Amino acid sequence: MRVLIFGLGTLGGGYAAASYFLNRDHEVIVTDLRSEEALGEPLQILKNRGAVAVCEEHRKEDFLKADLVVKNPAIATNNSFLEYAKEVTTDVAYLLSSPLVKTIKIIVVTGTKGKTTTVATVTHILNENNHEALQFGNMGISGFSILSELERREAENIAMPEYLICELSSWQIRDLYTNIKKEIPPFKIVALTSLFADHLNAYSDFQAYKDDKWLLFSSKKTRIIVPDSLIEELGPNKKFKSIESFAGSKNQQLRYMPAWAICKSLGLGSKQITQSLETFRGIPHRQEQLGLYNNIVYINDSSATIPEAVTFSTLNIPWPFHLICGGSDKNLKAEGMLEPLKNALHVHLLEGSFTTDKLIPLLNREKIAYSGPFNSMQKAFENATKMAIESLEIHATVVVLLSPGSASFGLFKHEFDRGDQFRHLYENLENSTNQNS
Numbered sequence: 001m002r003v004l005i006f007g008l009g010t011l012g013g014g015y016a017a018a019s020y021f022l023n024r025d026h027e028v029i030v031t032d033l034r035s036e037e038a039l040g041e042p043l044q045i046l047k048n049r050g051a052v053a054v055c056e057e058h059r060k061e062d063f064l065k066a067d068l069v070v071k072n073p074a075i076a077t078n079n080s081f082l083e084y085a086k087e088v089t090t091d092v093a094y095l096l097s098s099p100l101v102k103t104i105k106i107i108v109v110t111g112t113k114g115k116t117t118t119v120a121t122v123t124h125i126l127n128e129n130n131h132e133a134l135q136f137g138n139m140g141i142s143g144f145s146i147l148s149e150l151e152r153r154e155a156e157n158i159a160m161p162e163y164l165i166c167e168l169s170s171w172q173i174r175d176l177y178t179n180i181k182k183e184i185p186p187f188k189i190v191a192l193t194s195l196f197a198d199h200l201n202a203y204s205d206f207q208a209y210k211d212d213k214w215l216l217f218s219s220k221k222t223r224i225i226v227p228d229s230l231i232e233e234l235g236p237n238k239k240f241k242s243i244e245s246f247a248g249s250k251n252q253q254l255r256y257m258p259a260w261a262i263c264k265s266l267g268l269g270s271k272q273i274t275q276s277l278e279t280f281r282g283i284p285h286r287q288e289q290l291g292l293y294n295n296i297v298y299i300n301d302s303s304a305t306i307p308e309a310v311t312f313s314t315l316n317i318p319w320p321f322h323l324i325c326g327g328s329d330k331n332l333k334a335e336g337m338l339e340p341l342k343n344a345l346h347v348h349l350l351e352g353s354f355t356t357d358k359l360i361p362l363l364n365r366e367k368i369a370y371s372g373p374f375n376s377m378q379k380a381f382e383n384a385t386k387m388a389i390e391s392l393e394i395h396a397t398v399v400v401l402l403s404p405g406s407a408s409f410g411l412f413k414h415e416f417d418r419g420d421q422f423r424h425l426y427e428n429l430e431n432s433t434n435q436n437s
Contacts, residue, residue: 007072111193302419
């Protein structure tokens with residue numbers, strides 16, 4: 001079979017797809033508008049294994065000759081090249097089309113923010129309580145990686161996992177319902193963690209964004225868990241349960257409430273969930289506490305890519321904070337992060353269209369002091385650290401928080417590169433202190 005990987009990307013999904021088909025001796029072509037240099041070592045590995053690379057262009061003939069096109073979620077479903085494809089799929093659609101998933105309970109998690117944390121938390125809690133679960137989806141684990149594992153288990157007569165926990169973005173939901181060729185297997189639970197305006201640079205309006213999310217609610221048998229604020233909008237229906245109705249203690253962290261609701265809905269007890277959470281260490285780039293340096297706590301929240309996410313993240317911070325924020329615009333309003341901007345000891349801006357067009361006008365209008373915009377993470381980090389040290393004259397503990405509230409395009413490859421740069425700067429700071437001590 002001739003397989004065309006439409007968009008290799010830089011986060012590993014296209015690489016996993018290409019590897020899956022190369023491992024099964026299929027002919028693989030990779031097409032991406034990025035250069036070979038930008039795609040880096042993963043593309044070179046695939047080429048060394050026999051894949052053909054077509055970079056900085058897409059060719060009509062490659063789509064016409066392909067038996068199967070594996071589409072990257074970032075590519076629109078109405079892309080003109082897809083008209084030439086015999087069959088289109090995605091990693092999620094291909095996995096869920098496999099008969100191997102029929103005996104596995106599938107939980108789907110979506111939402112504007114909190115998806116990855118919820119998926120990872122639910123997976124951890126289930127595994128801690130002897131219910132084997134595998135996670136995949138938008139957090140960077142390809143459906144092809146999961147399918148390879150299931151096929152290995154079948155070949156070696158090893159039991160399948162009890163659960164698959166799937167994180168889906170709005171684009172992945174749209175792709176699933178557009179491209180799957182077989183009936184979608186029934187989902188045990190669909191959970192919506194939160195809903196804010198997002199990706200309005202790609203959607204015509206907020207309703208179009210919501211419409212993709214609502215596709216998951218079409219199954220009559222699926223149990224659906226949503227924020228209480230959406231129950232009224234979705235209408236009276238017994239299958240909709242609010243996250244808040246499953247709430248644990250009053251001191252429960254907000255970011256774990258969707259996971260708590262899912263696990264309670266599955267029949268786990270409060271004590272089981274609480275004990276499991278004690279051993280959960282969190283997710284990189286999502287309110288990730290990196291460590292303490294001279295009474296300064298560094299927190300990497302690079303995955304806060306919309307203004308409202310910054311507001312949500314700062315609710316969990318008990319200390320005064322310096323806020324590193326800003327970046328590229330997604331056609332969103334900066335007012336969603338006004339409270340943390342007001343509450344910050346100081347605001348340190350990263351360059352980008354959102355910073356220039358939305359944040360700076362808001363900061364000036366509200367008479368909020370700021371530094372920058374800086375054209376590198378290092379400059380923003382150094383400025384925040386310098387001012388945080390000065391803040392220690394007044395406060396016993398302060399925080400340097402990276403919570404951008406915007407996209408990463410321009411200065412960074414992606415939001416994870418942005419967070420990695422922040423983490424490396426903290427590690428260098430910590431290492432230099434250890435060497436001098």
